[in-house]
Amino acid sequence: MLKVVVLVSGGGTNLQAIIDGVKNGSIRNTQIVGVISNNKNAFALERAAREQIPASCISPKDFSSRDEFNQEFMDAVDGMQPDLIVLAGFLVVIPEEMIQKYRNRMINIHPSLIPAFCGKGFYGLKVHEAALERGVKVAGATVHFVDEGTDTGPIILQKAVAVEAGDTPEVLQRRVMEQAEWKILPQAIDAIAGERISVVEGKVIIK
Numbered sequence: 092m093l094k095v096v097v098l099v100s101g102g103g104t105n106l107q108a109i110i111d112g113v114k115n116g117s118i119r120n121t122q123i124v125g126v127i128s129n130n131k132n133a134f135a136l137e138r139a140a141r142e143q144i145p146a147s148c149i150s151p152k153d154f155s156s157r158d159e160f161n162q163e164f165m166d167a168v169d170g171m172q173p174d175l176i177v178l179a180g181f182l183v184v185i186p187e188e189m190i191q192k193y194r195n196r197m198i199n200i201h202p203s204l205i206p207a208f209c210g211k212g213f214y215g216l217k218v219h220e221a222a223l224e225r226g227v228k229v230a231g232a233t234v235h236f237v238d239e240g241t242d243t244g245p246i247i248l249q250k251a252v253a254v255e256a257g258d259t260p261e262v263l264q265r266r267v268m269e270q271a272e273w274k275i276l277p278q279a280i281d282a283i284a285g286e287r288i289s290v291v292e293g294k295v296i297i298k
């Protein structure tokens with residue numbers, strides 16, 4: 092059984108896709124053992140509570156230093172003994188020590204086809220605003236392993252969606268979520284749970 096901890100900051104629609112995938116069997120051999128948010132108002136925490144998934148809020152704002160937060164945060168995650176950590180819209184910088192400890196066991200969902208529109212400053216609606224500004228005809232999402240960079244780890248899955256005439260950033264964001272994010276994130280977790288993923292020389296192989 093793959094034990095998964097999901098880290099969230101916002102609405103939790105990707106968390107919901109994981110919850111639904113475990114319940115409907117499209118994500119096999121997986122249990123969400125905990126949810127942690129940095130935002131006490133994140134609706135993602137409500138989604139976890141509805142499923143009786145242990146959920147907590149740990150925010151850098153509640154600590155006198157980032158080091159203190161990092162230690163408390165890492166202790167909370169380690170305490171759940173996850174096999175996999177999923178960043179589902181988590182907006183806090185992950186401590187280096189944690190990235191090293193969970194190398195190739197921590198994944199992130201990014202709302203673009205990396206390497207387009209990613210890296211520092213590209214999150215949430217900003218990604219879609221930049222895509223529309225550039226005039227791209229195809230958008231999409233990427234699931235990747237987390238490394239020391241920003242959106243730079245080995246790519247696991249990607250899915251493209253069409254950009255349509257008249258799209259606003261909000262409309263495009265919703266389409267990318269519905270048609271890409273909520274599909275490839277569960278697929279990636281199922282592949283990891285099924286031990287069908289390996290990383291060879293920085294490239295992901297899915298069996």
Ligand code: GRF
Nearest residue numbers: 101102103104105180201202
């Ligand atoms: C999603 O657009 C995801 O791609 C990005 O943050 C957003 C999180 O949305 N990383 P939600 O909290 O899963 O609804």
